[in-house]
Each structure stands twice: as structure tokens, then as C-alpha cells.
Amino acid sequence: MGDRVELTRRGFVLAMGGVALGGCSTSLEMPDLGLDTTTTGSIRPKISVDKGITDPDLMYASVQEGPFSLPAIPYAKVPREFQRQIVPDPTGEAPGTIVVKLAEHHLYVVQEGGDALRYGVGIGKAGFEWSGRAVVQYKKQWPVWTPPSEMIARKPELEKWRSGQPGGPDNPLGARALYLFKDGNDTGYRIHGSPEWWSIGQNMSSGCIRMINQDVIDLYNRVPPKSTVVVA
Numbered sequence: 001m002g003d004r005v006e007l008t009r010r011g012f013v014l015a016m017g018g019v020a021l022g023g024c025s026t027s028l029e030m031p032d033l034g035l036d037t038t039t040t041g042s043i044r045p046k047i048s049v050d051k052g053i054t055d056p057d058l059m060y061a062s063v064q065e066g067p068f069s070l071p072a073i074p075y076a077k078v079p080r081e082f083q084r085q086i087v088p089d090p091t092g093e094a095p096g097t098i099v100v101k102l103a104e105h106h107l108y109v110v111q112e113g114g115d116a117l118r119y120g121v122g123i124g125k126a127g128f129e130w131s132g133r134a135v136v137q138y139k140k141q142w143p144v145w146t147p148p149s150e151m152i153a154r155k156p157e158l159e160k161w162r163s164g165q166p167g168g169p170d171n172p173l174g175a176r177a178l179y180l181f182k183d184g185n186d187t188g189y190r191i192h193g194s195p196e197w198w199s200i201g202q203n204m205s206s207g208c209i210r211m212i213n214q215d216v217i218d219l220y221n222r223v224p225p226k227s228t229v230v231v232a
Contacts, residue, residue, distance in 0.1 A: 082120025089116040100231040120200045124207040136227045137181035142167030175213045176220040
């Protein structure tokens with residue numbers, strides 16, 4: 001990675017398989033191997049050990065961006081399986097690929113070295129599910145939401161937003177949106193944030209993949225346009 005980091009005595013003991021350094025009581029200044037003992041214990045890329053994945057108080061803290069404020073997420077009410085974390089990659093896809101496993105309500109970003117970043121997601125309700133491969137054509141911060149005509153027909157109260165609801169904390173697309181295209185055509189589906197954090201892990205959307213706002217900001221910062229998306 002090229003970065004010089006420090007190894008604590010505890011990290012060195014872990015690296016040596018738990019062998020104690022007999023009689024030593026002082027800290028050792030040595031290079032940090034970057035071990036993450038909370039998952040598989042292998043040496044990870046730097047992206048996999050930052051505090052944005054390991055400290056829920058930081059992951060789900062309140063956010064202030066210009067005029068927009070996001071409240072802190074009461075993560076104790078979010079099942080642990082749907083909180084952002086590092087896991088062994090179960091997908092077999094190439095590093096950088098986004099994989100959504102619908103049955104699990106999980107989104108994975110495949111990493112080098114056999115791991116993945118995993119986020120909880122909400123998915124389409126019955127009749128709105130979809131699957132397949134696509135690409136992130138582009139991304140937007142605080143996107144405008146424009147309900148399709150068929151949605152307005154089902155919910156006439158949305159007529160006021162026919163020309164688009166401005167971005168903001170109450171916008172259904174949340175703080176970020178990734179726009180999914182297939183063969184150069186807009187699928188109409190998005191990976192996006194949601195103010196309804198309690199809906200993560202459920203089938204409630206009109207086909208889009210929804211995330212906790214703090215999670216979709218993290219995802220937005222990690223994946224570039226043209227990234228491959230697999231929904232299965």
C-alpha cells in the first residue's frame with residue numbers, strides 16, 4: 001500500500017499466532033500489519049480497516065452537508081446483520097463489483113483479498129422485484145426524485161412532484177443515488193438512500209435498492225461510475 005503505519009505490541013502478538021513476548025512490558029514500535037481480528041484475520045487492504053466500517057458510533061453519526069442535516073441512526077434498533085461491516089466475500093465476483101443478494105437483503109462491494117463490504121438494504125415489494133446485471137451510469141448527491149407516471153396514477157397525491165421533488169433529507173432518494181443502466185439504457189432502478197432507516201431488511205420499495213443514508217454516502221464514496229452491479 002505504501003503507507004507507513006505502526007504496530008502495537010498486541011498486534012505483533014496476534015501476528016505471531018498469540019505467542020507471548022516473555023518478560024517484555026514495553027510497547028514495540030514496528031510496522032502495523034493491518035490485521036482485522038473481527039473477521040477472518042487475514043491481511044486486508046487499507047479500505048477494509050478504517051473506522052468508517054468498524055465503529056458504529058462514527059458510521060451512523062449525524063451528518064451535516066451544507067443546508068442538509070441527517071439525524072444519527074439509532075443503530076441499536078437495526079439488526080446487526082444489516083449494519084455496515086466487513087465479511088468474507090460470498091459472491092465470487094471481481095473486486096469492485098457491487099452485488100445485491102435479494103433473499104439476504106444485503107449489498108456487497110467486493111474487495112481485493114477475499115473480503116467484501118456488506119450493507120443492509122431494502123428491496124422491491126411483491127410485483128416490483130428485478131434481477132440481472134447493470135452498471136452505475138452516474139451518481140448524484142442529494143438527487144431530485146421524479147415519480148414515474150404509473151406511480152402517480154397509483155398515488156395521486158404525488159402529482160405535486162411530477163416535475164421533481166428537490167433533494168433533501170425527506171426526499172425518497174435520500175442523500176445519494178446511483179443510477180443503473182443496462183446496454184446503455186436507463187433501467188429506471190436506483191441504489192439510493194432513504195430517510196426510512198427502519199425499512200432496511202424489508203420488501204417495501206418499487207424495485208429500487210434502498211439503504212440507510214449514512215451507508216449510501218459511504219457506498220457513494222467508494223464506487224466509481226461504470227462499476228458493475230449484479231442483482232440476484
